[in-house]
């Protein structure tokens with residue numbers, strides 16, 4: 001005799017396709033595993049409280065299941081909430097004029113050297129009150145949620161002094177408490193050399209190291225922008241040595257415009273993720289494997305800054321780097337936070353298949369935040385974070401580009417957007 005299932009609080013019925021992304025909560029998806037989205041046709045998801053209680057076929061549910069409430073997905077696609085593991089979402093101002101200059105040929109680093117770029121946003125962010133910054137960021141996160149992002153990492157880095165870095169980290173803390181999203185905080189004091197230290201970046205590194213103990217109360221990760229015009233590998237190492245001693249986990253901005261050897265540091269400091277990788281020499285790829293880090297690709301940056309070459313995505317996948325996708329949402333290199341757009345761009349420009357891109361934007365992205373035991377897939381016991389999409393097949397997600405396919409967002413078992 002088949003046993004009746006417990007009564008669920010909520011069941012999502014009549015899902016034409018459920019993308020479970022199952023089986024990769026322990027280890028991220030690598031190589032051919034990336035192409036497996038754990039598809040169940042004609043599926044149902046049972047939710048009890050905030051958690052997923054059951055995933056199975058419509059036929060089994062009809063025989064054995066019941067729920068206090070049902071939502072009819074109308075034969076459409078249901079998938080896990082998107083995980084954006086790399087953003088700079090707390091800032092003031094915008095930089096559209098500068099982007100036009102870039103499109104006419106000015107380089108990112110040239111603009112930075114003239115005191116524009118990150119430093120322009122630093123000025124605006126320093127001037128903004130904590131309340132103003134919070135309200136701006138809340139608006140951003142509300143829109144992110146409506147585009148299907150249910151977990152987001154946010155970096156500090158537009159303060160560049162203790163007071164303003166803590167102001168940003170406090171805003172991130174309040175976003176955790178006051179929005180439905182899961183918010184992960186990263187301290188990126190070493191994001192740019194502030195104008196007070198332009199010819200003295202080593203002293204700024206001393207200052208960043210001094211900020212670490214207080215930043216630790218607000219942030220899980222420490223990141224450094226290891227780049228020409230920002231910080232060298234040896235300066236990056238100095239920050240990370242102290243950060244690791246204080247208990248931070250490590251992320252790195254590596255190879256956005258130039259290769260500074262940051263991948264070696266990822267192995268040295270057991271980085272959880274290494275992000276960008278637009279410029280990575282072949283000899284460094286084994287080091288990336290050795291580090292165990294998730295390789296976070298940012299196709300929005302490559303697109304928005306009209307970069308000449310895509311990163312060596314296929315080579316990374318073939319040797320076994322677990323790749324993830326993120327938006328890098330920020331006012332300079334990617335003013336979009338649509339993870340649906342990132343999936344489109346990854347297929348269009350980085351040669352991923354739709355299924356690989358979806359794995360990279362869900363379960364592998366969750367690994368990039370050390371959160372794969374609770375988010376990133378639809379499996380029993382995990383948070384009920386899921387999206388009802390207005391498409392018939394998951395391959396339509398990147399295909400119908402430039403639009404929002406989200407019909408409903410469920411976060412921790414509750415509808416938070418419809």
Ligand code: NIG
Nearest residue numbers: 118225253328330331332333
């Ligand atoms: O990831 N790389 C450093 N930070 C951002 C750019 C930030 C900005 O331009 O404001 C990035 O591209």
Ligand code: FE
Nearest residue numbers: 086088253328
């Ligand atoms: Fe970034």
